Structures are given as C-alpha cells and as structure tokens.
Amino acid sequence: MRRELPKTYNPADFEDRIYAEWCENKYFKPSDDTTKPTYTIVIPPPNITGQLHMGHALNNTLQDILIRYKRMKGFATLWLPGTDHASIATEAKIVEVMREEGLTKDDVGREEFLRRAWDWRKKYGGRIIEQLKKLGSSCDWDRERFTMDEGCSRAVKEVFVRLYEKGLIYRGERIINWCPHCKTSISDAEVDYEDQAGHLWHLHYPYKDGSGYVEVATTRPETMLGDTAVAVNPNDPRYAGCVGKTVILPLVGREIPVIADEYVDMEFGTGAVKITPAHDPNDFEVGRRHNLPIVTCMTEDAKITDDYPAYAGMDRYEARKKIVADLEKLGFLSEVEDHAHNVGTCYRCKTTVEPRVSMQWFVKMEPLAKPAIEAVRHGEIKFIPERFEKNYFYWMENIRDWCISRQLWWGHKIPAYYCDACDKMVVTKSDEAPRCSSCGGEMRQDPDTLDTWFSSALWPFSTLGWPDENAEDLRRFYPTNTLVTAYDIITFWVSRMIFSALEFTGKRPFENVLIHGLIRDAEGRKMSKSLGNGVDPLEIIEKYGADALRFALITGNSPGNDIRFSDEKIEAARIFANKLWNAARFVLMNLDNNEIKYPDASTLSVEDKWILTRYEEAIASITSAMERYELGVALSNIYDFTWDVFCDWYIELSKPSLMNKDGAVSPQRSFAAKNTLAFVLTGILKMLHPFMPFITEEIYQSLPRQEGDSKSIMVSPYPTYDEALTFSDDAESMEKVIDAIKAVRARRAEMNVPVSSKAKLYIETKRPDIFGAAAEPFFMRLASASGTQLCDGVPEANAVRIVTSAATIYIPMGELVDLAAEKKRLLTELEKNAGEIERLERKLSNEGFISKAPAAVVEGERAKLKKHREVKAALEAALKALEG
C-alpha cells in the first residue's frame, strides 16, 4: 500500500514501524536458496554488562552496511549476533552490586554467586541487543548466541581437551600478573601501563664477613622481604670480587648470595640489583637460572604475610613506608632519588598489578602462532587497511605463552579434575566428575575459570555449530567473510580467532578483517566515562534518527582512522536526509500511479540521457568503492550524486517537461521525464539503503514499484551498471549547456543583476543543435533568460559577452554595461587563458612526456589545449568587437 509522505522528515514517525515490518517478514534471515553464494559476518559480541556506546554504533553500522549491500547483491547473507559473558567485567559488576548490599563473594558462596550472575545476564544481557535493533541492525536474531550457552561451552571444553592432549596446554608455577583487587591472574594483554612518579631507594646490604656492604637500588623496597639474592653484571669491574660472597638481608636476617647475571644493567642505579623471584618477572627468570628459592612475602590481596610479624597484614604501600623508615633508622638507607617509571595496572579496575608466583594454566603459543602468521602472510586472510598486518605480525612473532586460568567464578570452568586422595589429575570433556583411575577416590574440578577471550577465540565457528563438523550452518556459512573490529582489539581477539580456527577447523575463520578506528569527541579526545565526554547513541537516535547517526559515523572516514564526532556532523546528516525526503516529495507530486519502467532510449530527451549517463557512472564508482570497503567514499559519492547532480540539476531540468502550461508538452515527453525521475530516485534509494536503511525504505514504499522489485527495498536488487543507458554524446551536449548556464549565472551575479530581471540571450555557437530551441527552457528557468536566439556575431553593441568553450553568449544590457570594466575583465580572462595555454604547450612539447606518458593522458592534454585555444579565439573576438 502506497503512503503519502508527510511534509517534513521526521524519523521518529517511521523507524520503529519499519524495523518491526522487517522482522515480521523475516528479511534478516539468510535466503533459503542454496544456489546463492553466502556472505557471513559474526558480530563482535558485546559484553552483557554493556550499554551501547558510539564504538558499538560505528562497529555495527559498518557490519550492517556490508550485510545489506551483499543481501541486495544477491548473496544469502547471515549476520550472526550474540553477547559475551565477559568474565572479569561482569564479575566485577556483580561484586559491586553485592557490596552495596553489604555482601562479599565469600558470604554468598559460589553457587549463589553464579545464580546472581545468571539473573544479571537474564536482566541486562538483552539490553544491548535491543539497542542494536534501534540502530537498524539486520542480524538474524533467531541465531543469537552467548559465549556461555550450551554450544559455545561444548566448544570450549572440546578445545581445551584437544589442546591438552596435544601438549599445547600445560599447568605450571609461573609468575603472572595478579590483580589484588579482582584477586585473579590477568594476561599480559590485560595489563595497562601508566607513567607514575616514584622513587629509587638505595639500600645497603652488609656482607656477612663484615667487609662492608653492597648498595642496591630499588623502586619497590617492600619486596626486599622476599629477596633471595643480589645480582651484578659479570663484566662489572666494580663488583668483580663480590660475586659469590654472602650478604645479610636487613630487617630479615636471611643470608643471601651475590650472583652474576647478564640481565643486570651496569649503567642503571648502582649496578647491583636485589632479586625477588616471587614478586618480579625478571627476577623470577634470574631466580630460575640460578636456582634461587622463591620467597613469597605478600598475600593475594597484596598484604605482607604472617612470616614477617613486624609488617604482617600491612598493605604493600603501608609496608613500604614502614620498611623504608626502619631501614633508615638502622642506617641501611643511603639515598632516595626521584624516579619516574611505568607501572602495570589492571585494565578493569586500574589497581596496580602485583606480579605473583602461582599455579596457572597456559597455552603454548609458538606452534599455534606459526600457521596463523602464514595465513596472513600468504594473503589467505587480509587486513583492511593492510598496515595493521604489521601490528599483527609483530605480536604473533614475539608471542609468549597465554595464561588462560582466572581465579574468578563467572566463566567456563577449567575441565580438569584432581584426586583428593592422590595427586592424580584428569582433563576431560565429561560433565561428571570422574573417579580417580589410580586410587578410585573422589575427584574435584579445578576451581578456576578460563580467560574470557578463550571462548571468544572460538566465536566464528562455535556459533555455527562446531564441534559438530556436519552442522548445517557450519557447512553453509563457514568460513565467514568479513570481520569488522576496532584496531585496539586485534591482539586480544582477532589473532586468537585466527590461530584457533586454523587449529580446529583447518580453515581461516574469515577472509577479510575490516579495521576501524575509535570514536573521539569534537576535541579529538577518547570518549570515556571519566571524562564525561561520551555521547549516547540512543539519545542521538531519538533526536536525529538512526539514519542520521549512521550517516554521521560513516561519512568522511576511511578504514582504520579515528573519527571525531560532533554536533555539526550529525546536523549535516539530518539535513541531507531532509534533502532526499523533499526530492522524493517532488518526484511523488509529479508521478502518476504507474509502475516505474526501465527507461526506453527512444523516448528520452537529452537531459534524461544526461542524468542516466551520470547515474550509470555513479553506479560504477559507488559499487567499486563498496567492493573495496571504502564505505566513506561510496557514501560521499552517493551524497554528491543525489544533491549536486540529481537535485540541483536534473530535477530543475525536468521541470519544463512536467509543468505543462498550455499543453505544449507531449504526454510521451512528460512520461519519459517522470519515469526517469522515479527510476533514478529509486536507484539512489537502493544505493543509499545500506547506509540509511529507514528513510530509504520509507520513501521506497511510497513510490510505485519498479519491475522486478520486492515490496521492501532491503530485499530488492542492487543497481548494476548498464551501458545501454549511457549516452556519452548527449551527456556531453548537456554538459555544454550546463556550462553555459553556469557562466551566465556567474556573470549576472558578478554584475549584481537580480534573478527577477530577465534578459534575452543571444547565442553564437558552432553547435546550433545543442543550443537551439530545445535548450531555451533551460536558459529561461535556470539562467534568468526571457528567451534565447541563435545569432552570428554581435547582435547589438553594449552587450555582455560570456565565453564558454562551446558558445559565446551575449546579453544586451544597455546602459548597465560598463565598457571599460568589461574590457578589463576580458583582458584578465585572456591572461588566465594564455597561462594555461602556455603550460599545456610546454607540456606537450616535452618529448619525455609525449613518449613516456600513456596515450590517453597525452590525448587528454591535447584536447584541453584545443579547448583553451577555442576560448582564446572567442575572447579575442569579443575584445575586438568591443574595441571596434
């Protein structure tokens, strides 16, 4: 049913209604037609704790554009949505909520905690999904997944067991990053470093034999409680005789050796380093090399252990003060320097990370990284833009083993079981705790959970049915085609999906990775909660509509680059939507109720042929940009074509054919014009639809249908380039008239002649076929002419002369014309013209250019020269006429 368009564009009137219609008609589901090629995107699953922010809006707009484009291009498209359990982020949220009730995790216990977590997921997990719908996302909601749903959990267990059996997962005591606030290990990638002003304390450790002391420098004096050696560089002459001696650790009294290790930088501090294997990753390595004992002096919440009664229970910073004071009192502190250094913090809570030795699970990365590097190197997987491949290679080539265990409750439990009675450990997919195979005793599951990225690494195939190799979706839609994500997540997620997919499915997870930037505010700052400069996309949608938001996010941007978001941009987007809306109203106003026909060349006028030619060119360039993921370029091409070509020119050029004053226009002519308007408008709507789905659908549904189109634009075919609708000669003729109109307007504006003052135009031209009667209405409507007449030479003295490459136009203006000024103007123009001619002549007489440049380029330059020479002749004639 066709609808009348209201006078003003008001997106709130129709966006929700249209989205509901799409859902009802199941347009988001992939076509059942298995002969169609497939195109698949899996969504980067937002956290269930998440609220839609601008980053999501951009990320999902890009995906929706690609999916809608491919759908119209005839692919069976699947955009698979879902959410991530986000173990540490969600757990932190729930802990926070419980704290408000005065409860801790330990108070409620694991079972109750998980019950709360699932409740929380039920309550808020769907929130971001609803917000994605507001944006217009055309996901297949029936296939929505969750990283902790049954299928994904099965995949996680499968992967863990297979890696373990292959020897690629191991358990070991290592030093890891520990967050004393979240009380869990975190991976290297989860540590953020920030500059902090600190101090370098110089401490004296006396030799046991009483021969003085060695001076060490440290930024963390409290860790001295765990020192098990002092290290110096083996090549350091200052300490040549000291290696092998024993020092007595102040405050503690422990006897520790002085050792030599290359790790020590002679230039830094005093050249002597205290070694604390339990609380520093480098010291841990030194400790392993020298078989040093590991002495832990801090608890998991970063308090001093009971082994040191004087400081027991003190927080690490409190202990630092006390220890420094005590050392000073006893004369072991010689100097305190200011020292800026980088401190690792937890990416979740910003607490300073405490390196800590503990038993953790790791993935051995090197064997997995290798094929993942090859896949990108050989172009099996491409990054867009390509430069991000460098980041990827750097990370993958220097990869370290991945700590995957987390001391959290919310997440996938590690499928390892330990015997209570003996030390037996079993790794199994089974949900039942096995009996110990050695002693038959009870076994208990490892209490830890897996890093949240462990399950998201499997997302492209676990969501399609893996590990069931024969799952229908997996067979039909895997490997997926494009992954869309921001550059800050390449290491966390993209790289892990690649090696996981290659290892477990033997195929790449996706062929292209489209990287986008971050959204910044109008001043270029990152949007963040703490700065309070975040813009809520839902507010924008409410105020301006989802289409305007999408337009503002995409326009003027290229892959991988950050985007500044500002009120001006969103305002410009809405204005464009309004422009399109009104252009559509104009077309509708003039349209009969007929179906839109494919244009028939025999009925077309020169202006129709011109717009169709320009339209076909637009299809070619827009499609090419879409295929290259240059979505910003594609959109600006659509914008320019819509506004500058279609609205500003063709609609105006069509008016003489539509406004049939005294029956001068034939029904055939009027039909061709109306049909051309509707045909081109429909094409614009289709090309714009992936970017602005709502307004294009709303307008489309109010237009008569084009042959072969569906009732919804989103499942209509995308325009394809048709050479039969290009008419280069006619288009060129029309351009010449347009040039002349522009030149007349410019001169009139220059002379401050109001539009209302009409004047007859005399046109001297070698192309009377173009500038004859057919062109008259255009000059009358668009160049303030009262009429036009072809002439040969100056029609009367004191006429303004306007010179274009195809014609010289005279406007008799009587006294209005200042002869002296006119002469001056002609001379200036002639001078400009002469400059151009000289430049071109020089270029064309350059033998290197003629012989080496492509023929087409040379030809183009020749044509230009010819055109300029013609203008020169016309200008000279005009000047002569003026003087004579």
Place this chain on the structure above:
RNA sequence: GGAAGCAUAGCUCAGUUGGUUAGAGCACUUGCUUGACAUGCAAGGGGUCACUGGUUCAAGUCCAGUUGUUUCCACCA
C-alpha cells in the same frame, strides 16, 4: 627502548594504482521566499598539500631524512 599512523582551506576531513587549474561539509562574503526543500537556491573569497632532499616526462600521492603529533608494543630493578 621498538614500531606504526597522521600533518592538505579558519575548523573537521576526503583525495584509489603518480596524470585536468587539489575537493567536500561546516564557517565566512554577496544576492535571492525561483512551484520539493530557507533543514533551501545561486554566486564567491580562502590552500607555497609540515620541512629538506631524491626518483620520474609528471609528486599532495613513491623513496630517504628532519620537525611536530597521536597510537600500539616492550617494561631496567
């Protein structure tokens, strides 16, 4: 410490594989209620494409260096 990006009009940015006189939006100036749109129309001003050198018939575009700036990675106590 290592790496990458960016530097183009007053502002925000486009500018494909080198090939017209370097573009757009906003802002600015001037004139217009022209039968879809004043959320509009028309005309205009404004740029030594950061700097230096190189390759080329030809450089905003490719190469090297310099300066400024942003980001990522590493984490020497």
